[in-house]
Amino acid sequence: MHIKAKKMAFGGLLLALSVICMILGSVIETGTLFLLAAASFFVGIIFREFGRKTAAAFYVAGVLLGLILAPNKLYVATYGMMGFFILTEETAWERLSGWNAGVRKKSAVLWGIRYAVFDLIYVREVLFLKKMMFPSTLPFWATAGILAVGQAVLWLYVGAYGYVQRELWGKLRGHIFQA
Structure with a gap:
């Protein structure tokens, strides 16, 4: 199978799963945060497999499809924030991997970035809500x-x-991407 076709097919399947998770979050109220987190994790899988640009396109497509298909738009906004967090974290990790520093220092900087991004989103939303x-x-x-x-x-x-x-993904990817 051609590489771009495989990438598009795999991305389409994960996009469908993301939207299904957003829709199911409206149906299964007790599992909403779990399902929205699972949907956002697909953004990270796409990032690690195909890169930042493809992950950003996947993220935007997920938000747009969620706005069209999901009944609860607040859940789409939550997915949007979670997906943005994953994109930011993966981008930070990618940038830090080229930094010549110890693992502890990189980890501390990554946690600082995580909390900074999270707090920019979360504090604003808590005060608004x-x-x-x-x-x-x-x-x-x-x-x-x-x-x-x-x-x-x-x-x-x-x-x-x-x-x-x-x-989970570390074990599954070998079965999915067999040549």
């Missing part, structure tokens, strides 16, 4: 608690993404 969801103002301690929980969720999200890339 707080005004939208609660009629009165929340006490400072409640807002601080919501923000702290988000930091722990980021740690879990990054851990889950690493696990999917290392363990």
Whole structure:
């Protein structure tokens, strides 16, 4: 099979799975965040297999198809933020791989970038949604608690993404991309 055809077919399948995960997030309310995270992980798989430009195109296509097909647009926005985070993390990792520094230093810089990007997205959304969801103002301690929980969720999200890339995709890719 021609390389570009294989790339397009594989990207199309993962795009379909991403949109299905977004739609299922509306149907299976208890698994919404899990399904949206799974959908965003496909952005990282495309990035690692085919590069940044293809992953960016995949990400934009996922958001646009989600806006057209998914019933809950808030979930598409959440997918958009998660996918953007994955794109940023993978780009940062790609750039750091050429940096001549120790593994600990690279890891510390990567975590700094992760938290900076996450907090740029998350803090803004928490403050916006707080005004939208609660009629009165929340006490400072409640807002601080919501923000702290988000930091722990980021740690879990990054851990889950690493696990999917290392363990699940690492084992599946050999079966999918056999010559």
